[in-house]
Amino acid sequence: MTARRPIHGQGGVVTRFAPSPTGRLHLGHAFSAIRAHDHAVERGGRFLLRIEDIDGTRSRPEHVDTILADLAWLGLTWEGPVFQSQRLPLYQSALDRLKADRLVYPCFCTRAEIAASTTAPHGPSPAYPGTCRHLTPAQVAARIGEPHCWRLDLPAAMAVAGPLDWHDEHAGRIVADPAPQGDVVLARKDAPASYHLAVTIDDAAQGVTDVVRGIDLFDATHIHRLLQALLGLPTPAYHHHALLVGTDGERLAKRHGAPTLAAMRADGADGPALAASLRAGRLPSGFSAANA
Structure with missing residues (x-):
């Protein structure tokens, strides 16, 4: 059609x-x-x-x-x-910029290793603990040929961006707090860009002024606002229905x-x-x- x-x-x-x-x-x-x-x-x-x-x-x-x-x-x-x-070149360009700014790092942890390290006895599992964020350049160089994804270095990113906020139609002004989501994945071998990176790039590239989406994506907006700041992109108005x-x-x-x-x-x-x-x-x- x-x-x-x-x-x-x-x-x-x-x-x-x-x-x-x-x-x-x-x-x-x-x-x-x-x-x-x-x-x-x-x-x-x-x-x-x-x-x-x-x-x-x-x-x-x-x-x-x-x-x-x-x-x-x-x-x-x-x-x-x-x-x-x-639109893969757009996502790669954004990822390359974050790499150049040293705001992402390669993560070699398997799903099993992450599950073992983040399992909590009660309640939901916490965010990825940043295990590979602490690898030295020599350690990364020795393993760069292994399967890996690219994660946002959240502490470094938040330090660069400083205080941020965004506006939601129902909730009003929201102070951005991406910390609870941890070092989110921005790219991996089977997906050149994660949802977080792709949607942020696409909304800006297409001139989206108002993001209308379900309330289940409200928490993701904290990460999107941070990526907008890091990449110099505009922030739309949000309407979480x-x-x-x-x-x-x-x-x-x-x-x-x-x-x-x-x-x-x-x-x-x-x-x-x-x-x-x-x-x-x-x-x-x-x-x-x-x-x-």
Whole structure:
């Protein structure tokens, strides 16, 4: 399917919807896409579609086709899509800059080693403890041929960036506090850029002014704000919306068997009517909006 008719307007607002083609969209995705779409349309702005297909082992072309068909079925219009897999030089350039500034380091720890070192007896596991951050240049040189990822040196990055904040539509001014997330991965062999790095670069490169996404990504914004400061990128306004949840109170997700839009289309459901219900809060039986 080709791109839908672009939204033209005089407003400066630019939003985006950025699904990963690793499966089919469900009602939660529809709700988020509609929120981002309407935020732009109501302000005479632009709504972009970006396909986050940087995970080459899980992304499937057939899922891209289904995503486009689903959004069209809902009655949405967009510009694009743009594919992350075609933007790898942008991510490499950003990573090279962080390397030059000595704000990232190679990490040779395996998943098993990380799990063993971060397992807590109670509660969630803490962030990566920075084991490889303390390797000497000679130790790194001796192991650089081994499989490794690149992690953000969080203490060094925070020292360079200084105090930061960002604005959320619902929560107001937020003081950035990326420390709880630790030295996050920015790139690895099977993914030239992590979600954190790619989304930060893409939003800036595409001129996104307003990031409209689920409240489940609120904590990630602390890291994104830090990367913006380190790379000299603008900071958009953030709108973290409520999530759709099932009867068990858990947010809708692929792994929980959430109904897909493709299945609803195949069953003859009315896409624009469903979109109108989601906009009005009249959600399908068994689902409700979680508080943001």
